[in-house]
Amino acid sequence: MIEDGASTAAIEQAARLLAGGEVVAFPTETVYGLGADAGSDGAVAKIFAAKGRPSDHPLIVHVADASGVAAFASEVPAFAHKLVEAFWPGPLTLILHRRDGIAAAAAGGQASIGLRCPAHPVAHALLLACAQATPPVAGLAAPSANKFGRVSPTTAGHVAAEFGEELLVLDGGPCRVGIESTIVDCTRGVPVLLRPGVLTREQVEAACGEALRSPDDMDGQAPRASGTLESHYAPNARVRLMDAKSLQTALDVLGPDAKQIATYSRAILRTRSDKVLRRRMPDDAQETARQLFAVLREFDAQGVGLIWVETPPDEPEWEGVRDRLQRAAAG
Incomplete structure (x- = not known):
C-alpha cells in the first residue's frame, strides 16, 4: 500500500514494521529503496527474497547522519571523512571496513560495508524514527526497490507495480536525482571509484584531495558493491x-x-x-x-x-x- 511519506503516522507505522523485522519501501533522492533493519540478518534476508537477489551481493546501509558510521564501520580514513563532510547527506556511498559481527548479511558476507546518508526528507524522518523505535534500528539496508537486475524505481507507483499492495511504500514524490549513488571504495588506502553517479570524478577528487583510482589500477580484487554487475538496470525490452x-x-x-x-x-x-x-x-x-x-x-x-x-x-x-x-x- 502507498502511504504519504509526509505523514507522521505513516513514518511511525513504517518504523514499527522495520523494528519488527519487516520490509518497507521509502524514497531517497536517487531511487526508491527496499529497506530492512541492517543489523538483523533475518530482516535482511527478506530483502534478498523479495528482490530475487543473490545473498552474496551486498546492500548499501543508510544512516541518518555521519554519526551513524560508527555503528557499522571499524575505521574511516581521512579522505573518507572529507567526502562525508562534502557530500553527506547526498548521493555518495562509501565502502568502509565493517565492524566484526555487525551487519554481515547486509554486507553479503564481506569484511567491508557500504554506507550512505540519503538527502531526502522522508528517508531522514524514517531513519530518525527507526533510531527511536523499540528495539532501535541503527541503519536501514536498502537496495533499489525492484526485482534484481531490473530498472530501478523513481516513483512510489513504480514500486507498488512491482511488489503489489502488501508492501508499505512511503510516497515522497519522484526522485530528484534518478540514478543510484556514486560508490567510492575507501578500504585500500586510496579512493577507488566503483560506480559513477551524478557526482563527477572532479568533484570527488576536489573534495577528498586525492586522485580517484579505478579497480583496474589496484592489486587484488575490489569489494563487491551494489549495481556493479556487467548486466543491470535492464528493462524487458x-x-x-x-x-x-x-x-x-x-x-x-x-x-x-x-x-x-x-x-x-x-x-x-x-x-x-x-x-x-x-x-x-x-x-x-x-x-x-x-x-x-x-x-x-x-x-x-x-x-x-x-x-x-x-x-x-x-x-x-x-x-x-x-x-x-x-x-x-x-x-
Whole structure:
C-alpha cells in the first residue's frame, strides 16, 4: 500500500514494521529503496527474497547522519571523512571496513560495508524514527526497490507495480536525482571509484584531495558493491546504444515497417512509421539522469521489443548515465 511519506503516522507505522523485522519501501533522492533493519540478518534476508537477489551481493546501509558510521564501520580514513563532510547527506556511498559481527548479511558476507546518508526528507524522518523505535534500528539496508537486475524505481507507483499492495511504500514524490549513488571504495588506502553517479570524478577528487583510482589500477580484487554487475538496470525490452547517425540509418532502412521500437535520443529523428515511439533525451546530463529509469519503464509499459538509445556524450558529467545505459544494454 502507498502511504504519504509526509505523514507522521505513516513514518511511525513504517518504523514499527522495520523494528519488527519487516520490509518497507521509502524514497531517497536517487531511487526508491527496499529497506530492512541492517543489523538483523533475518530482516535482511527478506530483502534478498523479495528482490530475487543473490545473498552474496551486498546492500548499501543508510544512516541518518555521519554519526551513524560508527555503528557499522571499524575505521574511516581521512579522505573518507572529507567526502562525508562534502557530500553527506547526498548521493555518495562509501565502502568502509565493517565492524566484526555487525551487519554481515547486509554486507553479503564481506569484511567491508557500504554506507550512505540519503538527502531526502522522508528517508531522514524514517531513519530518525527507526533510531527511536523499540528495539532501535541503527541503519536501514536498502537496495533499489525492484526485482534484481531490473530498472530501478523513481516513483512510489513504480514500486507498488512491482511488489503489489502488501508492501508499505512511503510516497515522497519522484526522485530528484534518478540514478543510484556514486560508490567510492575507501578500504585500500586510496579512493577507488566503483560506480559513477551524478557526482563527477572532479568533484570527488576536489573534495577528498586525492586522485580517484579505478579497480583496474589496484592489486587484488575490489569489494563487491551494489549495481556493479556487467548486466543491470535492464528493462524487458532489449536496449541498444548507437550514435545518432547509426540510429537514423536504422530507422531509414526499416522505413514504414518499423514497429515495436522506441528511441531515446538528443538528435531529432525521422521515421516513416507511426509505430515508433520517440522520446527526446535532454541535453543536460542531470535532467537525463532524473528521467532515465522512468523513460525505460514507460517504454516497457508500451510493450516495445527494442529500445534504441543515442550514446551519451563522452563527458565527465554524463559518466553516470553512460554507466547505467551500458549495463542496461548488456542485459
